[in-house]
Every structure is written in C-alpha cells, then in structure tokens.
Amino acid sequence: MDKLSTESYKGVRDFYPEDKFIQKYIFDKMRQVVEAFGYEEYDASILEPTDLYRAKTGEEIINEQTYSFTDRGDRDVTLRPEMTPSLARMIAKQKRELAFPLRWYSIVNNFRYERPQKGRLREFWQLNVDMFGVEGIEAEIEAITIAYKIMRSLKAQETDFELRVNDRNSVNSFLNSLNLDEDKKYKITKIFDKKNKITKPEFEDQIKETLGDGAKEFFNKLKELEVCPEKVSKLIEELKKNNIVNIKFDPFLMRGLDYYTGIVFEVFDTDPENNRSMFGGGRYDNLLDIFGEEKIPAFGFGMGDVTAFEFLKSRNLLPEYKPETDLYLCIIDEKFKGFTDELAQTLRDEKINVAVDYSYKKIGDQIKKANKKKIPFAICVGENEERKGEFMLKRLSDGREFEANEAEIPNTIKLLKIKCAK
RNA sequence: GCGGCCAUGGUGUAAUGGUAACACUAGGGUUUGUGGAUCCCUCAAUCCGAGUUCAAUUCUCGGUGGCCGCCCCA
DSSP, X not given: OOOOXXXXXXXXXXXXXXXXXXXXXXXXXXXXXXXXXXXXEOOOOSEEEHHHHHHHTOSHHHHHSXXXXXXXXXXXXXXXXXXXXXXXXXXXXXXXXXXXSEEEEEEEEEEOOSOOBTTBOSEEEEEEEEEESOOSTHHHHHHHHHHHHHHHHTTOOGGGEEEEEEEXXXXXXXXXXXXXXXXXXXXXXXXXXXXXXXXXXXXXHHHHHHHGGGHHHHHHHHHHHTSOOHHXXXXXHHHHHTTOOSEEEOTTOOOSSTTXXXXXXXXXXXXXXXXXXXXXXXXXXXXXXXXXOOOOOEEEEEEEHHXXXXXXHHTTOOOOOOOSOOEEEEESSGGGHHHHHHHHHHHHHTTOOEEEEOSOOOHHHHHHHHHHTTOSEEEEESHHHHHHOEEEEEETTTOOEEEEETTTHHHHHHHHHHHHHO
C-alpha cells in the first residue's frame, strides 16, 4: 500500500500544542482588551456565496486569489478571504433588530489562494474589531486606543511600535486638485502605498514616470498634502490625552483602494530591520450599499496572528509553554488504578486538571513523561498512599516534595502555582 | 501569475557516480516506589516521476513542496 503523505495542504497550518498555546495566548490578550471596551463576539460560516465578494470589489482578487468552487447544487461558493463582507451581510440582514452603536469582534481563520511567503500563508487567523453607528471621531479614537492597548497587553513597549494615521479624503482632494484621470490617480495611490518601502529618489522617479509633465505641479503642491489635516490633528490630540504618544500623521498612508472613506491607520514595527506595517484599519461608511441598505457609519480594523507572532518573536516576548494540566498521577501498580481514578475525579471536582498515566511502566519513566509534558506536579499512587491517605506532591521544576492528604492537595497546588507565577 | 535558491530518519547535520554517517529525539535495558546523569541496544531517511549510466541519493529534465523576492494585499 502506498504510504499517505504526512504533509499538510500547501500553505495551511498545523498547530501542535505548543503552537496552539502561543496562538491562544495572543488571542486571549486580544479578547480581554476588546471585551473590556464592550465588544461582543460574533461568528459566521467559513463558506459564503461567491457573489458576496464579487459585489464588494468585483476585482481579480476574487477570480484569482480566493478558493472558489461550485457545489453539488451548482451554487458558486467561496472560502472566506476576509470577515468584513460576512459582517456587513449579517448587519444588513438584521439592521432593525440591532441596537446601535454596535461593537462586534471575531477571531476567525480566512483563506486566500496565492503563493505563500514570509508572513503570508494561504490560511491566516485574524481578529476583526468593528464599530457601527458612530459617525464622529469617537469611533476612531476608540479603535486606535484598542489597537494600542492590544500591543501593550502583549507586552510591547511604546518604542517597539508606532501608529500612523491619515485621512483618505485629504489624499482624494489633493489628487482631484491635480486634475488627473482615474488611471493616473490610481497609480499615484499605489506609489503612495509603497512609499515607505522605497527611497526618496525612487519615489520621485516613479511619480515623474507616471505623470510626465504633470510631475512639476505635483511636487509643487506636495507641501499642501503634507500639512496635517484638521481631522487627523484632532484625532492625534485626543489620543495623546489618553497617553498614546507613539502616533504620527503619515500623508502617504493609503491602505488598499476604494474601500475606505475617511481616516485610516496602521501599526508599524519600529525595528529598523523590519519596519513594516503589522495591521490596521479605517473608516468604511458605504459598505452596506451593496445590500441596498442605507448607510451605516463604520470603523474597524483587522489584526492577523502571523504578524503578531513574528513581532513577539523578534522582541523576545513569546510566552513559555505551560500546559493546562496541573497534576500527573503515576500508578505504581495496576491494582491501584481504581483508587487513582477516584483520586483524580475528586481533584477534578476541585478544579485541578489531572492526567493519569495508564502505561503501568516503571515509576521513573512515568515521572519522565510528566516532566517532558511540562506538567508542574506529579503524585505517585501505590500501596502506602491507599493505606494512609497521605500523598507526596512532587514539584517537577525542582524535585521538592510536599506532604498532603487528599483534601489538602488542591489548595497546596493552587498556592504553589501562585508562588511560581511570581 | 512571474523569477531566484533549496529538498537525506521525527529534528538538526554529514558523505559519495558503487555498503548513506553522526548527534538529538523516540522505544527498550542498565535501576522491582520517584525524572532531567552514565553506559548499552533498537527503530527510523536520500520528496515524486522520467532520462543518461553497468550502476543515480549524487548528473539532466519535469512535477511537488519549502524559503525569498515581484504582482497583489482583504
């Protein structure tokens, strides 16, 4: 028989327990922060009708960069490449039932069909944070504050990252003042988008190449664009009141295309070796149009797990693996299995997570397993324990043993764990 | 979608146009109620397919996969 390959499908991800532990750590921090701001979790199916994405952009993204197929009933379906259209669909559907302002979040995986590369795989997990129904700058302030607090709760220092803000409207009015055709406008926004990746002469050359004679006017007017718009300066001022100071205006920040209608922001890694955008978002007031619904103002951002992971890794901020299991019970002889199981169940009722070793191997081997699994405590159960009801609770980190009877074990473990955490 | 580099046990590395080696890991023992030590033993690999050749893991081509750029970026 041919052996089946152990490779996973190209570009998707396996999470071994130690990987999942890290991912969970990151998501738990995100969750704590957004829930502190009153956001409610929602979810949707990973499969959506393909039209949902066509309607939004209608671009080649849908044709070439999604997992789309026809189901057995001849319906076109797509594995979600992002969460926002599903979110917009859900909100449009139940608009009248919902109490605005609405604060929703989700942490889900998404799929895109493209060549995997650094930090971009075919499967990625993402936190989505969105607020609907707030037209004013309060939405911007809150979302950016949340982004900042997530970074801080992941133990990032203020010097480790930087927030950059722009107003798409000011870019648009700048481009309109140059009287460019749509194609040129589009190309200029592309050049803006990658400005921080290229040198200044490269930037200037690309502008000249695109605009030809018009380049002169462009550079003359460029100063106008570089003046911080009132809306942006007000936003920055408000955020500084919240002690968020690692923030600045970036007149070239674009973040994608037509999708955004106002303020956009991004969080940058300040590492000079890796000075790239980690995540961001912006205002999108028109997204419900496609459902024939009236506008609802919206502001949101998305944050992927891979960039967060790589950031934490580069700053040495990844947590050390600790299993959820508190205690490993080693059975000295098979005849004490029943007694051990009862002990395990009693302890579980006291909220101690207990795993029992049913290998019936030598006791030393069982202790080794507990150690390898990084479980903090072990107890060996045999004749003495059954007779006396006294146990030696062994702390694997240093081998110290603590005597306890059955009733005392839970609290002993809890106390020792608290000490360890400090 | 385009280009560059790469592909050997579970992991990390050797080597060779002719017997694929080492370390770690895993399993077993050294030790019959307490781990991280020592020593011994065992399991386990040349990505897939075709071509050149007496002989290919090695050379050539194709595929697949990985890494890195470009395009794109939700």
